[in-house]
Amino acid sequence: MSLREREFFKIYQGIFDGGTMRTLTELARKRFFDSIDFPISTGKEADVYRASKGPEFLAVKVYRVETSNFKAMQNYLIGDKRFGRVKSSKRGIVEAWCQKEFRNLSDAMDAGVNVPYPIKAEKNVLLMGFLGERDGSPFPMLKSVRPKNPAKLIKTVLSFVKKLWKHGLVHGDLNEFNIMMDGEKPILIxxxxxxxxxxxxxxxxxxxxxxxxxxxARRYNVPFDYEKELRSLVK
Structure with missing residues (x-):
């Protein structure tokens, strides 16, 4: 282990489990990032950190192997023809989920939807473009801001649903907690x-x-015809 790897391991070994530490150390060795700065968000199944590479920032999403909802993950993995046989172990399911999110981000970008740029998926670690300001502060969630033009926001978010569907993909958990705002521009996460x-x-x-x-739409008092929009996609 090089001096750089030993220093990285020494800093973060008390935060991540052994397998995750080895993955992060290897990614740092390959110069994907220089340091992990601070957590952006934490959850039961994954934590997202801001990382630095020189003057630039990126996001590091670390899926939790021990506390993830494996049964729910399996339900979303099984039957998706884009993926083959998935290992039944906890780590195998989590690693497949990480690959799935990387693929979903790539497909969503191809569909013209605003999402974080996928950089690398390695075991239970996903590297993505950082969603934030130049000073390194992350963009806010939709749940914590009031859009200046709610009608335009709803129109844009609806266009994301349609673009994904026409591209052969459906988000499945679209809500104000999974949308970040770059000014007035929504980004799906x-x-x-x-x-x-x-x-x-x-x-x-x-x-x-x-x-x-x-x-x-109802929250912002914007007219929305659910049945009409559903019929326009399912014919």
């Missing part, structure tokens, strides 16, 4: 659960997304 429209649960997830958009 936490897209790991998104799945192919060929999945048996796809229509259910589409209905859920449209229902959540309608709730947002």
């Amino acid at each position: 936490d897209i790991g659960q998104a799945m192919s429209t060929s999945h048996p649960m796809a229509l259910e997830l589409l209905e859920r997304d449209l229902l959540n958009v309608s709730k947002l």
Whole structure:
């Protein structure tokens, strides 16, 4: 282990489990980042950190192997034709989920949807473009801001649902907690659960997304016709 790797390991070994530490150390050795700065968000299944590489920032998402909801993850993995056989172990499921989010981000970008730029998926660690200001502060969640033009926001978020569906993907958990705001521009995050429209649960997830958009519209007093929008996508 090089001096650089030993120093990195010494700093973070009390924060991450052994397997995650080895993955992060290897990514740091390959110069994907120089340091992990601070947590942006924490959750039961994953934590997101800001990392630095020289003067630039990126996001490091670390999936928790021990506390993730493995049964729920399996339900979203099984039946998605984009993925083959998934290992049944906890770590195997989490690593497959990490790869799934990387693939979903790539597919969403191809569809023209605003999402974090996917950089690298390695075991249970996902590297993405940093969503934040030049000074390193992260963008706020939609839940904590008041958009200046709610009608435009709803129109844009609805366009994301339509673009994903036409590209063969459905988000499945679209809400104000999974949208970050770059000024007035919404960006979808936490897209790991998104799945192919060929999945048996796809229509259910589409209905859920449209229902959540309608709730947002109602919150901002913006007209929204749920049935009309659903019919326009499911013909």
